[in-house]
Amino acid sequence: MAWWLAKSEPDVYSIEDLKREGTTLWSGVRNYQARNYLRSMKVGEKLFFYHSVVNPVGIAGIAEVCSIAEPDPTQFDPTSEYFDPRATVDAPRWFCPRVAFVEAFDYVLPRKELMERPELEGLELLKPRSRLSVQPVSEEHFRLLYSWAKDRAKQ
DNA sequence: GCCAACGTTGGC
DNA sequence: GCCAACGTTGGC
Numbered sequence: 001m002a003w004w005l006a007k008s009e010p011d012v013y014s015i016e017d018l019k020r021e022g023t024t025l026w027s028g029v030r031n032y033q034a035r036n037y038l039r040s041m042k043v044g045e046k047l048f049f050y051h052s053v054v055n056p057v058g059i060a061g062i063a064e065v066c067s068i069a070e071p072d073p074t075q076f077d078p079t080s081e082y083f084d085p086r087a088t089v090d091a092p093r094w095f096c097p098r099v100a101f102v103e104a105f106d107y108v109l110p111r112k113e114l115m116e117r118p119e120l121e122g123l124e125l126l127k128p129r130s131r132l133s134v135q136p137v138s139e140e141h142f143r144l145l146y147s148w149a150k151d152r153a154k155q
Numbered sequence: 156g157c158c159a160a161c162g163t164t165g166g167c
Numbered sequence: 168g169c170c171a172a173c174g175t176t177g178g179c
Binding site: 007030 | 163164165166
Binding site for chain 1: 172
């Protein structure tokens with residue numbers, strides 16, 4: 001069982017969009033390391049849904065893998081901004097799992113607050129200039145972050 | 156297989 | 168909008 005964090009710009013796709021739609025294909029990732037993480041995700045694994053390029057940036061909720069990675073359809077679509085002319089149906093390059101909405105936090109955990117927590121030492125997200133849009137999170141960090149989100153929502 | 160140029164990411 | 172860091176591309 002692994003734990004994850006995936007980034008999305010809420011102007012493009014937010015936790016509220018996922019709440020409304022129920023599930024979505026996590027398509028459009030075009031980085032090999034992130035792709036490898038997406039391919040290793042198993043049904044039932046949880047992801048933090050992180051809002052990037054917004055004020056404030058932070059962890060906005062939770063999603064869950066509901067089906068394992070399949071070829072990302074946007075790579076074959078010439079009208080998509082994620083079209084990859086080097087990909088073919090027989091030899092796809094990009095893969096994406098389907099994820100389901102679990103919850104939207106009442107209190108979005110701001111990145112700024114996370115950076116003040118020494119307990120989060122080693123969290124990929126907080127490493128300087130970490131850019132990966134899909135990252136593993138340790139179970140310990142996942143539980144810690146989840147309980148902080150809950151506690152802050154009560155305040 | 157090196158490496159310079161280029162494009163992208165993403166916090167600020 | 169800036170810009171540092173990083174990944175990718177492609178000529179050699």
